[in-house]
Each structure stands twice: as structure tokens, then as C-alpha cells.
Amino acid sequence: MIAGVKGLLTTLRWLGKRPVTAHYPEQHLPVQERYMGFPALLTDDTADEPFCTGCMVCVRECPTQCMTAVMHDNPNVAEGTSHRRKIIETFEINLNRCILCGICVDVCALDAIEMSYEHELASFGRAGARADLDILLTLGRRYMEQSAWTPKNPEKNVAGVALAKKAAADAAKAAAAAEGASKPDAGGTTEAEGEP
């Protein structure tokens, strides 16, 4: 009987609370920080091109074979704005097939693919879930903004850093070469010092 009264009070208290319902299409609940949505391709801002070189590792490792990729020569290399000799030409993920396992992200050594926060798949067409390169890059751009994404291996993968590093290395090599011309002197002096 006491429990019955308590129950009545519980429902009465809930009457005063705000409903927990979220009206889905109008109101989206926030996605968790580590939520794994559909994979998306990320963009290297320093070279204004995707990180992906089309190396096919993710395509081979994908358990559901939902991806295809084609690579071609990177024109930006000739212009000197990128260090990637090959770049992705077409990339397609069938999001209906994707099981969100994240293996593609694990095997990618180029920081090119990430599990984004995207999770809404509804579309009007039969092929609506086939995400091509543009869509994947858009999703990746959104993910980078939402998560403040930073590359795991910038020295190797980010064009600006890699080129700068290479330039520094080249400069150091050149400096070393220049120094190498006067190196026998130095070596001679040490030898000379050690001889007596």
C-alpha cells in the first residue's frame, strides 16, 4: 500500500519534469566523442589534396569488400607542393555494406581514413549509400572540424611538414656537402693532432 502511494508520487513527479523524447529529424542528440560512424577520407590542407594515395591496403583488408580505389600520378609533385607521388583518383565506399569495423583505419599508414561521426544513411535512390570521393572528402572535412583532428604521423604524411623536412634535410645535405669540401682539412688537423 505504501509502495502504491510511492508509485503515484513517482508518476506525479514525472509529470512536472521535461520529457526525455528528442524529436529526431528536427532535434539531433549529440554523438559521443569516440563514436565510430562511417569511414571518411581526410584532406591534407597544406597541399589541398587528400591524404590518400590509393595504396589499396584498406580495400584489401576490408572484410566486406565495400571499397574500391584507383590511384594516378600526383600532378602536385611536379609543382612541388606535395610529396605524394601517387594520389587517389576515384574512391567509392558502399556504406550499406560497411560494418563499421574500423579495420581500414587501423591498416592505413597515411592518416587518410577515419571513422567519422556520420551515421544517417537514409537516401532516396538505390545507389544513395554509395559514397564517392567528393562525398567522402566532405564527410572527412566535417569530421575534421567536429573532432579537431590532428594527424598521427605528420612528419611522414602532411605535405607541408614532409616537404619542409625534406627541404631541411636537403639543405643539411648541401651544407654537409659544402662542409665536406673542407672536410679533409678538418680530418687532417685531427690526424695531425693525434700523430705526435
Added chain:
Amino acid sequence: MDVVWASLWLFTLLNVVAVAALSLVWLERKLLGRMQGRVGPTRVGPFGLLQPIADGIKLLMKEDIAPGSSSRVLFFVAPLLVFVPSYMVWITIPFGRDLFVRNLDLGLFFFVALSVLGIVGLVLAGWSSNSKYAILGGFRSAAQLVSYEIPIIMTILVVAMLAGSLSFRDVVLAQDVVPYAAVQPLAFGVFLLAGLAEVGRTPFDIYHAESEVVGGPFVEYSGAHWAIFFLAEYINTFMVGALGALLFLGGWRWPVGDVPAAAGVALFLFKTYAIVAVIFWVRATYPRMRIDQLMSFGWKVLIPLSFAAFVATAFQMFYGWPIWTLTILSLVILVPPIYIQLRWQRKPAMALAKHYAEIAVAVHAQPRPVPVAAVTEADAAPGREDDA
């Protein structure tokens, strides 16, 4: 000419009652939703106010199916047998001092007579559907409604004794200073509980319990005929609210005395909706009772309590004690059942729970025997992978 006026009045009344029933549908869904942390209807119209109308249009446009093996005529007459009495009762309900279709001197008796008539419709619906669920639901409705009719009649008798009249109008006029809910709180409580069962609301909705008899007498109905059942159910709910307001809360009069008719109607409707809201509140809180719990609650608790209230009122009137003694008397009558419930009724359940807990502990304390057969088989065929 009288016929024309009477028809006009009845038509107006029908519309008022139907609109009230539709408003209850909305109120129930909204209240239930908010009490359960949901929002209730929001899509059709502002705050979902047009939802019941949309439901009604949907139901009317649906195909009206009758099972091939049903008794066709009775199948289609049954909804009317439920609806007509629940609507006819409203003829004698006074919304205000002079606002009624017909003020019957035997109004309370009229209500009692007609409210029992609906049971025939329910049993008939169950029988004519030629379905097991429906007939079980029909039997259940007969058992439930007949047994809960008794406490309702007894509490109405209490009110009639106090007011000295069977006319709704006189009953309201007699509650000038103190409403009968304060004079006879016991009768009011019994009336509310029995009224809940009478209209088949949770926790007493066993005759159309969805999880047991699917939909009770209404399983085979669809479309417009089902809508009539639905409407009748909500009209009955509204009826319980109106009766509670008239018999126990002073209708359009208490506590303000004589006010303009519109204000009186508003007061009456407010009280009615308040009681109905309590009914929905109870629905939002409690699960359904079992049928044996329902019957034992009706026969072992409500009927004795209603008789006790009746006898207490009789004593008070016979000996001419002051009116406040009746309040005290009725509260004193409530003490033994509450004491029994709190002290004794929980004991067997607790003892049973303790007993099972001890058994569980004992079972888990025993060492688990290794299944010998499984071991030897695995040993005999080492390396077999398909065992699992």
C-alpha cells in the same frame, strides 16, 4: 413540436458527450506521455489537439470487417447495446441548475439501471464474434462489471440517504456547505475504485487485457464499430468523473454557491476533468491486476467497505448524530483494512520470498559435480572439434 425540441436537445447532448470523449482521448495520451517522460501527441494540430479527430477519421475510413463465422446481426448490434446506455445516462445529468435534458426524480436509479445494461452488449460482442479471446473477454466483463456494480450501488445509496432524494439535482442542492466527499470519504474512495473497475480502466482492465485476451470482446471488431466501443468506453470514463463531481464534490454549486450558469458549468466540468485526470494518473502508475486479485479485491474489500459505509450512514441518520461524526466514522472504518494490509498481508509474501532465498543459497553452496559422461567422452576422443 415537443419531439423536435427533444431531438434537438438529444443531438446537442450527443455532440457534447462525443466532444468530451474525444477530449479525454487527447488528455489521456498527453497525461500518460508526460507522466512517463514522453511527449504524447504533438503532430496533428497545436499540441496534438486534433489527434483524436484524425484517429476518428482513420477509423471511419477503415474497412468494417466481420468474421465469416460470426453471428452477423448480433455482431453489429452489440456496439450499439454498449453505446446507447452509456449515452442515455447523460439525459439526466445536470450540467447546471437548469441545464439538463430531463431531470428525472429517479435519476440515480436510472443511472444504475442503464450502467448494467452495457454488460449485455459486451457479452453479446464476445459471443457473436465466435472467437475464444472475445468470449473469454465477454465472460470476464460480465464477472467484473456485475461484481463491481454492487459497491457502486451501495455508495450511491449512501448519497441518496444523505440527500434524501434520488434526483441528481437535489443531491447537488443538498451539498450546500459540505460536499459528501468530506462527509463520507470512505464512500467516495469506494466509488472511485469501483468506478475505475466499472469502466474497465487500468488496473482493472482485465476484460480487454491486451496481454491476456488480446482485446477482449473487441478483438474481432474494426473500423466504425470498434470506434463506437471506443467512444462508449471514454463516455463511461467521463460519466464516472461527472458522477463523482455531482454526488461527492457538489457539482456546479460547492464551494461558491449560486453562480451564473456558465461559471457553474465550468466548475462542474473542472471537477469532472479532475476526477478523470486522477483515473488517468492511476493508469499511468499501476500495472494490471490478475483476475483473481480483481475478484477478491471486489468481494473481500470493496463490498464490505461499501456496506460498512452504508451502515455507518444509517446509524448516523437514525440516532441523529452531528454530521461530522460520519466523517470520523468512515475514516475509522478504513483503519482495520489498512492495518491488515500493512501488517498481515505482507507477511506470507515476505516469508515465501525468504524461503526461496534460503533454497537458492543452499543450492549454490553445494559443490558442483563434474559431469562424468562429458569428461570420459572428451578423453575417449581427444582432438575432436565438433563437440561444441
